[in-house]
Amino acid sequence: MLNERTVSHSVECGDCPIRHRAVCARCESDELERLEEIKYYRSFEAGQTVIWSGDRMDFVGSVVTGIATLTQTMEDGRTQMVGLLLPSDFVGRPGREGSAYDVVATTDLVMCCFRKKPFEALMERTPHIAHRLLEMTLDELDAAREWMLVLGRKTAREKIASLLTIIARRDASLNLRTPKGSMVFDLPLTREAMADYLGLTLETVSRQISALKRDGVISLQGKRHVTVPDFARLLEEAGDDSDGGMLA
Amino acid sequence: MLNERTVSHSVECGDCPIRHRAVCARCESDELERLEEIKYYRSFEAGQTVIWSGDRMDFVGSVVTGIATLTQTMEDGRTQMVGLLLPSDFVGRPGREGSAYDVVATTDLVMCCFRKKPFEALMERTPHIAHRLLEMTLDELDAAREWMLVLGRKTAREKIASLLTIIARRDASLNLRTPKGSMVFDLPLTREAMADYLGLTLETVSRQISALKRDGVISLQGKRHVTVPDFARLLEEAGDDSDGGMLA
DNA sequence: TCGCGCACTTGATCTGGGTCAAAGATTTTT
C-alpha cells in the first residue's frame, strides 16, 4: 500500500471524502450502486484494535481518515509492523477467512467497509475489480519486499531516512503537492511505532532522528512536524538509488 | 510462495514433471490447450541470472527443477534476498512491464514459461486464472510479511532455525512425506545465500549452524545434508508459535 | 495552578553480530 502507481484507477465513493483505490473506475454504474448497498462505516479510537490476528474478518474496506498499522507479535512480546495503512489504503483479504495480522488504529480512525461475502460475489461478476485487487496486492508485495531490504541490510540511520522518505511521498501524493526540493509533513507515528516498523528500539529511533536534525538533513518543529530542506539529500541518506519518479 | 495452502488447486501440465500451482484445476480443457500453445522451456546454469531488476520481462512461468532466488541489491553491494523459488513456484508479474528484482539461478534450473501477452489475454478471458493468481499473490504477501518479522526481530539463531523450518516444510510437501518427528533434507543454498536471505553475514550463519549442531537441534552429514531429530524442537528454536498445520 | 502521565531525549554501559584473518574441506581443473 505504499506504492503510488495504482491511484489513477480510483473512483469517488458516495459520501467518502477519499477515493477508494480498491474500486476500478472502468466499472459501470450498476456495479458501483451494488457497492453502495453493501457499504458501511466504522470508527475507532486511537489505540483500539480493529481486528486480532487469526480472528474472523468479515469485511474488506479502505481507510477514510486516520492511520492503522498491521503488526505481527511473537509470544514474548517482540513486535514487527508489517504494514502502514494511510487514508485511501485498502484492508482485507478477499478469499481468506481470518486476518493474518493485528490491525490497530494508531490515531482515531474511520474506515469505509464492504461486507466481504457480497463484495466477493461482486468480484466474481466484475473482472475489473478482481484485476484491480491483483494490481493492489502486487503493489503491496513490492512494498513488503522493498521493506525486507530495509530491515535486513540498512543501518539505523538509513532506516529512519527510508521511513521519512515513504511518509513524505505518501503525504505529498495525498496533498497533491509537487515535491520539488523541500517538503513539510507530520509524523503519523510515535517513536515506538517507528521502532516497530524499522526493527529498532525507540531509543535508537530517537537518537538517529536527533542525529539527522543535527546534520541538517531534517528539522523539527515540536516532536512531530518535520521539514526536509532537500529531499534528494534525504534519499541519499536512505541509501536509495531511485527517486521513485517523484522528483523532476 | 512459501505457503502451502495453494497446492490443492494445481493441475498437471503436459510433459512437466511438476504441477503448476499457477493454473487452476477448475479451468476446462480448452483453456489448458491454449496454455500448451504458448508454453516453452528455458534452462539456466547455476549462477546464471535469469533476469535483471528493471529489465523487460516478457514471460511468466513456474520453476520445474532447481532453485532460483529473488534479490535486491544496493549500489554499494549489500544484497537482500526477498524470495526463494523452489520447484512448482510461480515467477512473474502479470500486468507489469519489468522485473522488480534480480532473478538468479542458484542451482541448475529449468523453467516452464508462458509468453506474457497471450497469458494475460487468457487471464482476461478466464476468471479462474485471475483468481488463482490473486490467491498466489496473497500467499506470497503473507510469506513476505512473515519474513519481515524474521528480519526485523529475530536473533541470528532464530533466523537460522526459521529458515530450516521453511526448507524442511517445503521439502516435506514436495516429497509427500508426513513429517512426524524427525525430518531429513538437503540445504539448497550456500552459507552466503542463507546469509543474504536472513540479513546476516556468512560467518554468523556458519557459527549458528555449528551451535545448533552442538546443541543437538540438528545434525549434518557433509555440509548440506541435514537431519532434524525433533521438528517441534526446531520450531521452538525458531520462536515460532504455530506449527503451520504441518504436524499432528 | 498544580501535578500527573505520557512521549520523548540523552547518557552510560553491555553485547550480539559484524569484520578481519587464517585455516580446513570439497570440488574442479589440469
Added chain:
DNA sequence: AAAAATCTTTGACCCAGATCAAGTGCGCGA
C-alpha cells in the same frame, strides 16, 4: 594426483545498536 578454486569453519577483536537508567517537556484533568 597435484594444483587451484570454492565453500566452510573457527578465532580474535570491534562496534552499532540494545539495554538500563535518569531526566525533560508538554498536555490534560482536577
